[in-house]
Amino acid sequence: MSTQVDASPAAESRSSWLSGPAGRTVGLVVALVLLAVVGVITGGERFASLDNVMTILRLASVTGVLAIGMTFVITAGGIDLSVGSVLGLATVWASTLATQTMAEDLHWTVMVLTGLAVGTAAGLINGLIIAYGKVVAFIATLAMMIAARGLAEMISGRQTQVVQVDGFLDFVRADFIGVPVLVWMFVVVAVAGWFLFNRTTFGRRTVAVGGNAEASRLAGIKVQRHLLYVYGLSGLTAGIAGVMMLGRTTAGTSTNGLYYELEVIAAVVVGGTLLIGGRGTIVGTVIGVLIFAMLTNVFTINNLSISAQNVAKGVIIVVAVLIQQRFAARSTST
Amino acid sequence: MSARTELARSSRRRRTVALAAVATTAVLLAAGCTSNEPPEDEGSAAPQVAAEGNDEPGEKVVIGFSAPAADHGWMGAITQSAVDTADQYSDVELRQAEATNDVNVQISQVEQFINDGVDAIVLLPFDGAALTEVATKAMDAGIPVINVDREFSSPFAARATVLGDNYGMGVSAGTYICEQLGDTPDAVVAEVAGIDSLPLTQDRSKGFKDALSDCGLDVDARVAADFTVQGGETATSNLLQAEPKIDAIWNHDDDQGVGVLAAIENAGRDEFFMVGGAGSLDVMEHIKADDSVLQATVIYPSTQAADGIKLARLVVHDKNMGDLVSAGVPRTTQLYAPVVTADNVDQYMSIGFRS
CATH class of the missing domain: 3.40.50.2300 (Response regulator)
Known part of the structure; x- marks a missing residue:
């Protein structure tokens, strides 16, 4: 990445600043601020209130957690299409009569652990098939996406399972310093993800594997095992997001999380993570998620249609990727 | 637009217009015109305005x-x-x-x-x-x-x-088929259901079965589609293949009914009559024109x-709601599932929807 062959040192430093993480993040923040300005102009106090900020954050938190896991997968050069379905499966499995009975008898965290275990297991299966079965990630996770949705339908009998466990409901309904628990969970996952990505060898290896798997292998990284962990991590975040969804809706159904994979991939890519791998940013991902959540909010406040909103989202994705390609071309000149 | 709702409400209104007129007069005399009651009256038991008086503009909502x-x-x-x-x-x-x-x-x-x-x-x-x-x-x-x-x-x-009344839809459809086939106890009745695992589908099928058994009929063949045109076509082709002679079909849903009709036409079958469900404009037009096997449909109101x-x-x-004497809007309102036939189709055209 940093092997510039630019002529003058001045040009080099300018382009590296623009293409560096700071430059990209500044661009995203500007986009977010612009969107907020549009919200304030069109929505006034309806937009610029603390209640509305919380509404945006609650909307963003479920997809936000998924996006953190997805950032690792995409940075490692992969893709995970199964996150939405795995989320749905986790909500179903964590709210079956058996799980809820067990949670009543033992402790409400049984439901949480069930959700996390289901997500992680699905992620590890993805990882095994991709890393050791040498199946392309797109196909392996596509298969998981279809199968997990089907399994969720089988377990729930396509019915909606209402959560009755009081301990769980009390937990997810609670506020902490005026901020809902769901939003705190997003914050915790984002901070942990940032730390893992930027401050540990796990994060560095993820970047290395995504940038050049063969070179990583020669450098002594166990690429297959690392990929297994990365997909397991994505499954874990899908499980966490499932528990959060269960808290938000107090109901497990097989339709939970439909099409979330696409929303999440879009947010990650808009955030500045390269779809071909080798470069990723947790901060960018968080801002990407916030941009989409705020967009939905601004459109709702102005009574605009979801269809128009989807057109706007499409435009944003294309523009973001076009800008990214500029940066990518500049930073890998020659 | 107002003409539309006018028609939609006409049936309800006709029945109750006399009573409404009396009630309105009585209440207006007793309580005066009270379309702008202050909120502290909340919970008071006195009915304030009845029937037509409800449409008078009040505070902004x-x-x-x-x-x-x-x-x-x-x-x-x-x-x-x-x-x-x-x-x-x-x-x-x-x-x-x-x-x-x-x-x-x-x-x-x-x-x-x-x-x-x-x-x-x-x-x-x-x-x-x-x-x-x-x-x-x-x-x-x-x-x-x-x-x-x-x-x-x-x-x-x-x-x-x-x-809406899903069980009632089944009852209405079954009762109509009974009226048509009541004197032929060995008639073959088929059912094209929606998504089978949904409670609403189970309710519809139960109502249908109960009504048929009242006149000694039963469901001889049953397939389930998925409320889509494509699913309706597939399920019905299989049904027609399996049953060489049918007397009546009830299809739960007019949206998937487009596919059901296509399958029937592809198979060139017309020895039976069909009853629809939900009440799309498309189906009502077929009923009115009498150009297909469709003879009737059962309304599941899209005006809910x-x-x-x-x-x-x-x-x-x-x-208060309409002509109820008791105070306050009722907790639950379950709508009726009437049968639409060539005789009364004009009355329902206004609430038919486009598939």
Whole structure:
């Protein structure tokens, strides 16, 4: 990445600043601020209130957690299409009569652990098939996406399972310093993800594997095992997001999380993570998620249609990727 | 637009117009014209305005409305008729959160309504149970919620509920087929159901079976589609292949009915008659023109959300519903599932929806 062959040192430093993480993040923040300005102009106090900020954050938190896991997968050069379905499966499995009975008898965290275990297991299966079965990630996770949705339908009998466990409901309904628990969970996952990505060898290896798997292998990284962990991590975040969804809706159904994979991939890519791998940013991902959540909010406040909103989202994705390609071309000149 | 609703309400009105006139006069004489009652009267037992008096403009009512995506004709008509009805009232401002099948987004729409402090919320949830929590939050914030079609899982989540009658649909369809085939006890009756695992499909099928058994008939062949044109076509082709001679078919849903009719026409069959379900305009036109096997359809009102808008307005104005003597808008309103035939199709054309 940093092997510039630019002529003058001045040009080099300018382009590296623009293409560096700071430059990209500044661009995203500007986009977010612009969107907020549009919200304030069109929505006034309806937009610029603390209640509305919380509404945006609650909307963003479920997809936000998924996006953190997805950032690792995409940075490692992969893709995970199964996150939405795995989320749905986790909500179903964590709210079956058996799980809820067990949670009543033992402790409400049984439901949480069930959700996390289901997500992680699905992620590890993805990882095994991709890393050791040498199946392309797109196909392996596509298969998981279809199968997990089907399994969720089988377990729930396509019915909606209402959560009755009081301990769980009390937990997810609670506020902490005026901020809902769901939003705190997003914050915790984002901070942990940032730390893992930027401050540990796990994060560095993820970047290395995504940038050049063969070179990583020669450098002594166990690429297959690392990929297994990365997909397991994505499954874990899908499980966490499932528990959060269960808290938000107090109901497990097989339709939970439909099409979330696409929303999440879009947010990650808009955030500045390269779809071909080798470069990723947790901060960018968080801002990407916030941009989409705020967009939905601004459109709702102005009574605009979801269809128009989807057109706007499409435009944003294309523009973001076009800008990214500029940066990518500049930073890998020659 | 007003002509549309006029027709929609005409049947109800005809029956009750005499009583309404008497009641209106009596109440107006007794209580005076009270369309602008102050809120402290809330909970008072006296009926304030009856029947036609309810349409008189009162205090402004801001209603938040949210429904699932219009991915089939019936759901499209739900939103359209709600918007049309709101437009008829000068005192109603409709905040329409556009249709979504993502419960996460629908919850945030309701949160938005709560933040905005709307006067009432009319909600057709994508999933009743999933929206119960946030609807309860709205009720706790003092905003009456009118639940439409898909029921919440808690009675505390809604001030009033408007429901269709799925069991009644089956009964209406079965009774009609009994009337047509009652004297031929060995008649072959077939059923094309919707998504089998849904409670609404099970209710419809149970009503159908119960009504048929009343006249000694039973369901000889049954297939389930998935409410889509494609699914209706596939299921029906298989059904026709399996049953060489059929006397009557009930198809649960007119949206999938487009595919059902296509399969029947492809197979070149016409020895039976068919009864539809839901009441699309397309099907009503077939019934009127008598150009297909379609003889009747059973209404599952697509005007439910429009009813919800009207009820929300009445709840906020603290008025009574139509000709009821008891105070307050009822908790649950279950709508009737009438049979539409060539004889009465004109009466129902106005509430038919486009597939």
